[in-house]
Amino acid sequence: MPANSSKTSPYLYLQIASRIEKQIMEQVLKVGDKLPSVRTLCRELGHNMSTITQAYYELESRSLIQTRPRSGYYVCLPPGKRLEAPKPSSPALNGSNEDQDDLITKVHRDGSNKAVTLLSLGVPHTSLLPVAKLNKAMLQATRTVPGSGTGYDHVQGNENLRREIAKWSLNWGGVLNELDLVTTSGCMNALSYCLLALTKPGDTVAIESPAYFGILQLAKGMGLRVLELPTNSVTGIEIDALKKAISLHKIKVCLLVSNFNNPCGSSMPAIHKKEVVKLLEHHHIPLIEDDIYGDLYFGGSRPGTCKSYDESGMVLYCNSVSKTLAPGYRVGWVAAGQFTDKIIRLKLNHSISSATLTSEVVAEFLKNGRYEHHLRKMRQTLHHNSMKYIAAIASYFPEGTRVTQPEGGYFLWIELDKRVDTTELYNKAIKFGISIAPGRMFTLQEQFGNCLRLSFGLPWNEELEKKIKILGRLIPGAFY
Amino acid sequence: MPANSSKTSPYLYLQIASRIEKQIMEQVLKVGDKLPSVRTLCRELGHNMSTITQAYYELESRSLIQTRPRSGYYVCLPPGKRLEAPKPSSPALNGSNEDQDDLITKVHRDGSNKAVTLLSLGVPHTSLLPVAKLNKAMLQATRTVPGSGTGYDHVQGNENLRREIAKWSLNWGGVLNELDLVTTSGCMNALSYCLLALTKPGDTVAIESPAYFGILQLAKGMGLRVLELPTNSVTGIEIDALKKAISLHKIKVCLLVSNFNNPCGSSMPAIHKKEVVKLLEHHHIPLIEDDIYGDLYFGGSRPGTCKSYDESGMVLYCNSVSKTLAPGYRVGWVAAGQFTDKIIRLKLNHSISSATLTSEVVAEFLKNGRYEHHLRKMRQTLHHNSMKYIAAIASYFPEGTRVTQPEGGYFLWIELDKRVDTTELYNKAIKFGISIAPGRMFTLQEQFGNCLRLSFGLPWNEELEKKIKILGRLIPGAFY
Incomplete structure (x- = not known):
């Protein structure tokens, strides 16, 4: 039965779904808002659980809401308003090695002004942190x-902390001690x-781009x-490109941010992780895996790691x-496999x-479950933020804007019309007290000039929505 | 008038001096013990201040006691029992570059056993630290x-801390901001x-030895x-040797511990500091000055630094x-002159x-005078310890043993008969639960095999005296 005729539907669950849909369409319920729990709605409407559950399934099947495990149902961006993902990158395999130090320094310096809204930095806002605890x-x-x-700790690091991190590694398939x-x-x-352990000047390090x-x-x-290697904004590094690079270059070490990558938000599927580990192992190339965002997943379970497929300590x-x-x-911390003594x-x-x-405090947080408890809340906030940011971008940025839909982490990677220069956009935005991270910061080559990274680590509010609206207006509309 | 005839001296001050001397000779007053203040003795003996002061001057002129500024009078080692200073070092200018990693690792590992008395490590004992404050x-x-x-601090470092360190630099003639x-x-x-800022692999760094x-x-x-350059155990690096080295080698950077050097305890006289700075400046060689012991002086005032003579930011x-x-x-922290941006x-x-x-805590300690207050006490304890350790070495080590008389810091550098192997001594001592630092740890060449470093950072007590006695007995006596 078509959704829009359900108003007079004889089915109770469709009537309920229809009422909720109306609220979504009229923006009474906004993107990122949480729906009442099934239990609450049962009680309030006087229906039974299965009716409400069916109504929510119906809305989910129409992509109007989505479930978040152990949290509930949330309004999501309707299908017609969703933006496409940025295109995979294609850096030159013999690209230049120009750095963007001046630009990066400028973004850092401007960011130290307290009045600026820092959409540029991947830093958790204090309100996200369990400061009192x-x-x-x-x-x-x-x-x-x-x-x-006051005394020197063990060279290798605080023993309590190392023990707790080892236990924690079970979450991502680690078997560390x-x-x-x-x-x-x-x-x-x-x-x-x-890098100090594995390389010397002149060596080549392969990374995402x-x-x-x-x-x-x-x-x-x-x-x-x-x-820099071709990278997909959803699945991370392109394995074929890595293979090709290995055949053409003497790669000394590979460095990947495997989960909720900065800036793309990409996560390597498990099968890619395994394949990359085996490929590099075969070629005796160590892999440095940066998993700093791995615990900030929005889905039901933590993504795995490359390390969990590591059988040779590489x-x-x-x-x-x-x-x-x-x-x-x-x-x-680092679990460096066969390079541990060197580290x-x-x-x-x-x-x-x-x-x-500070080592001891973190150890205690891990040990008594406070870390997990805190993360549960933080993940929900970040997920909620990400939906709000994406909805605002869909509303205020020019048509044709591409944006990632990360399943964790802090960042949105946005691709604008190729004629837009985001470094210029940065200069305009900073005058309005808005700091963004221009795409050129994230490469040593001539690429991503029309891209930018936004962090959704700042708490969502109307003020922030206004800033994103301003940002959208500053993007030269003539190109669209 | 000869000292030993003073018993029946008609001069009151000599009678008093004589009585104190007797107590020192009979070890009622021991090396490192504090004498009653002039004021106290006046009150107790019923004499006037000038008599007591004269008595103390008399004892000081006989080298039986010494003053410690703003603290009082202390019994020191009598002249006849004093040990000579170790001879200046003479490393080869084209010496080998063998490291002693295994020995160092062993000393570290053995030292993690809580039952071991750590005479090997230059670490302040907890009792020396103002933990509660x-x-x-x-x-x-x-x-x-x-x-x-919880938030990231300024890249350059906590602003309060940098301000307080800048103020503190006035103590050593610094004019930092x-x-x-x-x-x-x-x-x-x-x-x-x-070193990362100034060198690349293969470059030469000149240091003390x-x-x-x-x-x-x-x-x-x-x-x-x-x-490694020839170094005097009292005055530090030999300037002529440095000049010669500059003429023979392409020295990229020089690194000196200018005050109360580790392990020698040497301090460069002000005139040496100035000369070295000018010499290196003339040859465009940057100087890295490590002043980590500079605040731990036993004398009346803080020694200066090479940095205070630095006019070109080198x-x-x-x-x-x-x-x-x-x-x-x-x-x-580092004040890196013209290299600050690079750092x-x-x-x-x-x-x-x-x-x-932790940055903030240290800033507060500096700001409200707690640091200075704490240091005053710590310096006295360390000085007292050093006198006790030296006296024990004079008593229990074989005749001919040479030892430094540092005017600050943590360390005694001891030179034994050249046939003694202190790495073997280490192996014997560790079985008695005593850890020392064999001389071979402090060079990449074949030298100092008969030397050792003892730290006097552990609080002095009878137990410790016993350990030094045992150590003395473990030194092969046959060579003496």
């Missing part, structure tokens, strides 16, 4: 840790030690040649709590040990 | 810092960024050639609170930012 754990740590954490792990000062520090600018800058700064798995709990704590030595040489108290 | 400051920081320190400073994860991390093994390992690990000054306040906080970039690439809360 962290402070309580910190107070406790000063009481329980010997010497209140505390001796497999080395703590670091955040995830970039882990990546830095991995677009890629996080911090990784590009680190690699360039270390005198490495960066090989995958160096890096992570931190900088995107989930407390960037300012600087707590990260420990590097850490000892370059910084002796990690900070004791 | 630090905890209070930490609690306060969680209340006052925005977001309780907060923009001159970059915070780091401890002093080794500062040195690491300096003996030198801190962490510096040797860092330089070797980065693929640098280490040029001195990169590194420091931390790891030896003075809280190693586990990982708070260090900021390196820090951003390799670790994004420093931990927020």
Whole structure:
């Protein structure tokens, strides 16, 4: 039975579905809003559970709402309003190696102005973090840790923390123990030690394209040649392109952000992860896996990792709590497989040990379930934010705009008409107190000039919606 | 009038001096013990101030006691029992570059056994640290810092901390402001960024000999050639040797621990500091100055730094609170002169930012005078410890043993008969639960095999005296 004739439908569930649809169409219920639970609606309407459930199934089948596991039903963008995903990238295999240091420095500098709305930075807003509970754990740590954490910790890292991270690794199919792990000062520090352990100046590192600018800058700064590979904005690195690159180049190491990639939001399907690990292993190329967004999934379960397919110890798995709990704590880690001893030595040489108290606080958070509890809430907020941001982009950006629909993480990757220059857009937007991340930041080549990354780590509100509306208006309409 | 005839001296002050001397000779008053203050003795003996003061002067002129500024008078080792200083080093200018990684790893590993008395490590004992006050400051920081320190701090480092360090630099003749400073994860991390900024693999770095093994390992690990230079155990690097080295080698950078050097305890006289800065400047060689022990002086005032003579921004000054306040906080800094931007970039690439809360706590400690207050006490304890350790060595080590008399810091550098092998001594001592640092750890060449470093960071007590006695007995006596 067609949906729009259901008003007078003899079926109760269709009548209910129809009423909800009307509210969605009239924007009483907006994208990202949560519907009442089945139980609540039963009680309020006086119907039985199966009727309400059927009504929700009907709306879901019409793509008007979607379920979020262990959370409920949410209004989503109607099919007609959905934007396409950005096209896969196609960087040159012998591309230039120009960095965008000036642009990146400018974005950083402008961003330090407190009045600016930072859509550019992938940083969790304080309101997303369990600050009071962290402070309580910190107070406790000063009481329980010997010497209140004034002493040097174990070179390899706080033992409690390593034990808890090892346990936590079960979530992504890891079978780590505390001796497999080395703590670091955040995830970039882990990546830095991995690159220091595996490369010397002049070596080639293969990465996704677009890629996080911090990784590009680190690699360039270390005198490495960066090989950017074609990447799909949904499924991540293109495996055929990686194969081709291996046949043409002497790749020393591969570095991938396997889940909810920055900036694309892409996640490698499990089968891709396995294939990439086996391919690289076959060619004796170590893989540095950055899984910093892996715990921020919007679906029912955590995505796996490349590391879980690692049988020869060639995958160096890096992570931190900088995107989930407390960037300012600087707590990260690496499980470096056969390179663990080398990493420990590097850490000892370059910084002796990690900070004791913050390690202990994170260990406690993991141990007593507070981390999982916090993440459940954070994931819901981020998912909700992402839907709101996408809906606003669909409303306010020119037709033809492409945007990712990430299933986790922090970022939307937006592709505008190819004649739009997002670095110019940045300059206009900053005058309105809006900071975006122009696409050119995420490559060393001439590409992504018409792309931008928006972070949805800021809490959604009307003010923010206005900013996105302004941003949409600043995009030169003449091209559309 | 000869001292030993003073018993029946008609002069009151000599009678008093004589009585104190007797107590010292009979070990009622022991080396390192504090004498009653002049005021107290006046009151108790019923004499006037000038008599007591004269008595103390008399004892001081006989080298039986010494003054410690703003603290009082202390019994020191009598002249006849004093040991000579170790001879200046004479490493080969084209020496080998063998590292002692296995030995260093062994010393570290053995040291993690809680039952071992760690005379090997230059770490402040918890009892030396103001733990309760630090905890209070930490609690306060969680209340006052925005977001309780969960957010990323400024790339260059916490602004309050940099301001306070800049003010503190007045103590050593610095004229820094907060923009001159970059915070780091401890002093080794500062040195690491300096070397990353200034060198590439194959370059030569000139350092003292003996030198801190962490510096040797860092330089070797980065693929640098280490040029060890002749060093005096009192005045530090030999300037003529440095001049000669510059004429023979392409030195890319020089790295010196200018005050209370590790392991020697040497401090460069002000005139040497100035001369070295001018010499290196003339040859366009940057100087990395590690001043991590500079605040731990036993004398009346803080020694100066090479940085204070730096007019061209070629001195990169590194420091931390790891030896003075809280190693586990990982708070260090560098004032890198003309290389500051390069260091900021390196820090951003390799670790994004420093931990927020611990930076804030250290800033508060500096700001409200708690740091200075704490240091006054710590210096006295360390000085007292050093006298006790030296006296024990004079008593229990074989005749002919040479030892430094450091005027600050943590370390005694001991030279035994040249046929003694201190690596063997280490193996014997560890069986008695005593860990020492064999001389071979402090060089990449074949030297210092008969030397060892003892740290006096552990609080002095009878147990410790016994350990030093055992250590003395383990030194093969046959050579003496």
